[in-house]
Amino acid sequence: MNLKRNGALLGLFAAGALTLAACGSDNNAGSVEVDADASGATCEGKANLSGAGSSAQKNAMDNFVSTYIAVCNEKGSTVNVAYNPSGSGDGRTQFIASQIDFAGSDSGIEGEQAALAAERCAGNPAWNLPLVFGPVALAYNLEGVDNLVVDGEVAAKIFNGQITTWNDPAIVALNEGVELPDTPITAIVRSDSSGTTDNFQQYLEAASNGAWTTGAGSDFTGGIGEGAKGSAGVAQAVSGSPGSITYVELSFAEQNGLSIASIDTGNGPVELTAESAAAAIDGAEFASAGGGDLTLDLTSIFGTDAEGAYPLVLATYEIVCSGGYDADTGAAIKSFLTSAANEGQEGLEEIGYVPLPDSFKTQLTESIDAIA
Known part of the structure; x- marks a missing residue:
């Protein structure tokens, strides 16, 4: 199926979802059809999570948030995730400064920033977790x-x-x-x-x-x-x-x-x-050597000459602490990411993304479960 679709319809979706993400309106969430019983989200922990960063993942994040709110509403919990699409660099900076619970980024956190993030995470490494490909x-x-x-x-x-x-x-x-x-x-x-x-x-x-x-x-x-x-x-x-x-x-x-x-x-x-x-994504390999971090080595994608493969694809990450959150924040992070990695993937293709392949989803779920 071609990813192109009617621009007016997409604009309506994005506008409505942005209102939801900004305001946490349960009214908008009520229109999202979900099977809460099939969701692995516990809806436990603190009610309001905060994130910032990648504008590339903004529309995907809108989808994740509206779906998560709907799931938790059906389970009797009121939750919200406020996400500011301020740019990947700003998201990483705010995450390091403990101003937000997670960062969205189109590039994994690395080098000096990774070291600073580990300090923020009480000595635990920050993990790059891909939620969707764009x-x-x-x-x-x-x-x-x-x-x-x-x-x-x-x-x-x-x-x-x-x-x-x-x-x-x-x-x-x-x-x-x-x-x-x-x-x-x-x-x-x-x-x-x-x-x-x-x-x-x-x-x-x-x-x-x-x-x-x-x-x-x-x-x-x-x-x-x-x-x-x-x-x-x-x-x-x-x-x-x-x-x-x-x-x-x-x-x-x-x-x-x-x-x-x-x-x-x-x-x-x-x-x-x-x-x-x-x-093209089928040829992607992980750059990290084991553990919960899932940073991708995209060189094989960008340089592909495989027939029928479109090479210009980026991975959208959520940057989280592998450990060091307080109990309520850690529970909420795991609950939200579990929903995003599963039912939150529904509808992403319609708004210009490529949902997670099953092989990635399995490894991602293992990493989410391992957050301490």
């Missing part, structure tokens, strides 16, 4: 061109300024028979620290045949482009700027009615669909 669209605004094809090298050269017009020979070679204008290319990039930026730049490193030389990281390193804040910001900027292109999560591209490029990985153009994203 394909990243190369979304563009180019009149008369609805089926653009790019590859990793062309994408890198657009975002580092080596390709500056839409009729550049390298783009023409990938789009035989398409009339490409001499319109200047405007690259729109994230101005804030972003896990989406980090993943996109990792993809460029893996797939550009050496054209991307400025490295990865949560801040854009390409040295060009016009900045906009958040996933919604870059999508809106492209919507209002003919000749522009950005990297953004599929749901935001769809909400703004943007065209989405196919990616040629060496076996022909691959359109962004649920099936093509899942084909």
